[in-house]
Amino acid sequence: MADRALYRLASVVTALVASCFLLFLAAPVGQLVSAAGARGLAELGSDPELRDALALTAVTATIATVAGVVGGTPIAYLIARYAFRGRALLAAVLDLPLLIPHPVAGIALLLALGRQSPIGNALLAAGFRISGSRAGIICAMLFVSAPLYLSAAREAFARVDPRYEAVARTLGDPAWRAFRRVTLPLATRGLVAAAVVMWARAVSEFGAIVVLTYNPKVVSVLSYDRFTSYGLPEALPVAAVLVLLALVPLTILRALRYERGAGDF
Amino acid sequence: MIECVSVEARVGAFSLRDVTFAVPSGGYGVVIGPAGSGKTTLLEVLGGVIRSTTGTIRLGGRDATRLAPEARRVGLVYQHAYLFPHLSVARNIVYGASGDAGAREIATRLGADRLWARDVQSLSGGERQLVALARALARRPDVLLLDEPFSALDPRRRAHVRREVRAIHRELGMTVLQVTHDFAEAGLLGDVAILLDGGRVLQHGAPDEVFRRPASPYIAEFLGAENVLAGTVMPCDDGGVAGEELAAGGGPGGGAAHASYRALEFRAAGTSLTIVAVGEADPGPGHAVIRAEEIVVSRAPGASSARNSFRGRVIDVATTGALTRVTVDVDGLPLVAALTTRSARELALAPGVDVYASFKAMAVHLC
Numbered sequence: 001m002a003d004r005a006l007y008r009l010a011s012v013v014t015a016l017v018a019s020c021f022l023l024f025l026a027a028p029v030g031q032l033v034s035a036a037g038a039r040g041l042a043e044l045g046s047d048p049e050l051r052d053a054l055a056l057t058a059v060t061a062t063i064a065t066v067a068g069v070v071g072g073t074p075i076a077y078l079i080a081r082y083a084f085r086g087r088a089l090l091a092a093v094l095d096l097p098l099l100i101p102h103p104v105a106g107i108a109l110l111l112a113l114g115r116q117s118p119i120g121n122a123l124l125a126a127g128f129r130i131s132g133s134r135a136g137i138i139c140a141m142l143f144v145s146a147p148l149y150l151s152a153a154r155e156a157f158a159r160v161d162p163r164y165e166a167v168a169r170t171l172g173d174p175a176w177r178a179f180r181r182v183t184l185p186l187a188t189r190g191l192v193a194a195a196v197v198m199w200a201r202a203v204s205e206f207g208a209i210v211v212l213t214y215n216p217k218v219v220s221v222l223s224y225d226r227f228t229s230y231g232l233p234e235a236l237p238v239a240a241v242l243v244l245l246a247l248v249p250l251t252i253l254r255a256l257r258y259e260r261g262a263g264d265f
Numbered sequence: 266m267i268e269c270v271s272v273e274a275r276v277g278a279f280s281l282r283d284v285t286f287a288v289p290s291g292g293y294g295v296v297i298g299p300a301g302s303g304k305t306t307l308l309e310v311l312g313g314v315i316r317s318t319t320g321t322i323r324l325g326g327r328d329a330t331r332l333a334p335e336a337r338r339v340g341l342v343y344q345h346a347y348l349f350p351h352l353s354v355a356r357n358i359v360y361g362a363s364g365d366a367g368a369r370e371i372a373t374r375l376g377a378d379r380l381w382a383r384d385v386q387s388l389s390g391g392e393r394q395l396v397a398l399a400r401a402l403a404r405r406p407d408v409l410l411l412d413e414p415f416s417a418l419d420p421r422r423r424a425h426v427r428r429e430v431r432a433i434h435r436e437l438g439m440t441v442l443q444v445t446h447d448f449a450e451a452g453l454l455g456d457v458a459i460l461l462d463g464g465r466v467l468q469h470g471a472p473d474e475v476f477r478r479p480a481s482p483y484i485a486e487f488l489g490a491e492n493v494l495a496g497t498v499m500p501c502d503d504g505g506v507a508g509e510e511l512a513a514g515g516g517p518g519g520g521a522a523h524a525s526y527r528a529l530e531f532r533a534a535g536t537s538l539t540i541v542a543v544g545e546a547d548p549g550p551g552h553a554v555i556r557a558e559e560i561v562v563s564r565a566p567g568a569s570s571a572r573n574s575f576r577g578r579v580i581d582v583a584t585t586g587a588l589t590r591v592t593v594d595v596d597g598l599p600l601v602a603a604l605t606t607r608s609a610r611e612l613a614l615a616p617g618v619d620v621y622a623s624f625k626a627m628a629v630h631l632c
Contacts, residue, residue, distance in 0.1 A: 161347070163314075163343060163347045164347050164349060166309065166312070166314040166334065166341065166347075167341060167343070167347045167349075167400075168349075168360070169313070169314065169333070169334035169335050170312050170313075170314070170334045170335070170337070170339050170340060170341040170361075170401075170406075170410075171335075171340075171360050171361025171400070171401075171404055172335050172361045172404065173335055173361075174333070174335055175333075182349055185351045186349075186350070186351060
């Protein structure tokens with residue numbers, strides 16, 4: 001009897017703590033959307049700057065995510081599958097952008113890719129400008145959000161037992177084909193989840209972008225710009241519409257993740 | 266054939282060390298050993314999944330030491346099957362096969378054809394093993410590596426699948442190496458038995474030889490010999506009797522008498538019991554191994570022509586189906602004999618009953 005009462009008490013306490021946590025996460029977003037969501041959606045029709053910022057954010061975040069997936073997947077696989085000297089150091093270096101304050105990340109990118117840098121200068125000579133351009137936005141997004149993809153992708157590959165691949169190899173598949181036919185499909189669900197997190201982080205990026213490319217404006221920079229220029233009432237609808245629109249692809253991708261059986265191994 | 270010469274490999278803190286053995290072309294080898302002895306690692310090294318650090322591996326007559334897994338022409342079946350969960354049973358089976366028809370035929374022979382349209386996730390453990398076997402065999406490999414492939418099958422199906430695998434192995438001329446914990450299976454299937462422990466080959470040879478003549482008391486105990494006695498080996502003056510046994514019954518293990526075998530005596534430590542044996546052991550401290558099934562129990566003396574016959578008292582009778590194990594106390598030494606349950610009933614064996622435990626000199630293996 002005492003055990004049952006204790007179990008009930010523990011259940012109630014756990015439910016309370018979880019509810020408070022959920023409220024803590026949902027309340028600010030809910031408040032923002034309820035305060036300015038409707039106005040933000042209405043302004044979509046009448047505010048071309050907002051529409052452009054939204055489109056720019058979606059496109060640049062998607063390009064950054066695709067670049068992260070293409071470049072990061074082999075690295076994540078390498079770290080997850082092979083034990084080599086310096087693996088821990090490589091993994092730590094790849095996590096490093098997560099620890100750097102984002103404006104500092106923007107400054108670092110500016111130093112590496114700006115007009116004063118050899119790379120930036122060479123690119124400029126070739127007619128390709130990084131700072132103050134869409135490419136700068138993509139670079140900033142990629143730099144700050146790719147470590148999230150790499151980390152989650154590493155876990156996704158690590159969850160696939162290497163013996164599946166071993167069996168595929170003994171069944172005649174060279175390494176690349178075994179990866180394509182077995183490992184990749186089994187890790188897909190984790191990789192999609194990793195890409196979603198990366199995309200979401202790229203969409204929300206502000207600090208690094210504002211240093212590298214103030215104009216053209218992504219939504220986060222536009223929201224900041226309106227806040228500093230016109231005050232909170234003008235900034236709120238921009239922020240609210242970003243939240244509402246980001247919710248759509250996030251929900252779709254999460255639903256795909258939970259509904260599909262593939263990858264649940 | 267499968268030939269390993271001084272093969273070494275490392276997986277984390279575990280190492281395979283100086284592994285040397287050979288399974289002849291078209292032969293069936295069995296690997297036995299305790300958990301963690303490196304049995305699965307050995308198969309993975311042969312399959313090329315784990316690279317050996319030193320030594321030579323020859324598969325089907327060619328040096329495969331540095332070959333990639335896909336170039337070795339091996340089939341690898343893990344105990345846990347590792348069916349590709351994103352593919353159907355049919356697509357698993359045809360995965361490495363050159364044609365669907367051949368794959369389907371193998372599946373039919375193993376009884377996996379009825380699972381053809383099923384989803385992998387819905388299979389039981391035994392069904393998974395069937396499909397994994399069919400998948401490996403469908404590729405018709407030169408060498409088949411099996412890691413306890415029948416462990417999840419029910420006894421009836423196990424017997425059927427074992428027969429079919431043996432038949433396919435003969436038809437295709439494959440060389441097979443199978444890991445098993447089942448000593449009966451090892452004796453039933455194997456042409457060569459390899460005993461592995463701590464990453465080393467302790468003994469290898471014909472299964473009957475390994476079971477009857479274990480190289481050490483540890484091996485004897487691992488292989489299930491109930492009577493492993495410590496004591497002293499001494500020369501025997503009365504070589505004639507043992508010699509008669511040799512002449513009558515052939516050499517140890519039923520083979521031809523070995524010229525170097527001689528009669529020996531073994532005195533069990535802590536008792537006055539002296540056992541007559543035949544073997545090659547050097548005089549001095551050693552162990553005598555007597556398999557339980559070699560000991561005859563009778564109520565009267567002289568019921569057997571065996572050289573060793575000792576009076577004792579039954580202290581335990583344990584019946585498992587058709588077999589009964591009787592423990593007889595002989596001068597403080599417990600000897601375990603295996604009888605048919607029917608014989609044990611006829612002899613009315615029960616704790617406290619006085620009996621004679623007899624066994625031939627040739628049944629005693631000294632190591």
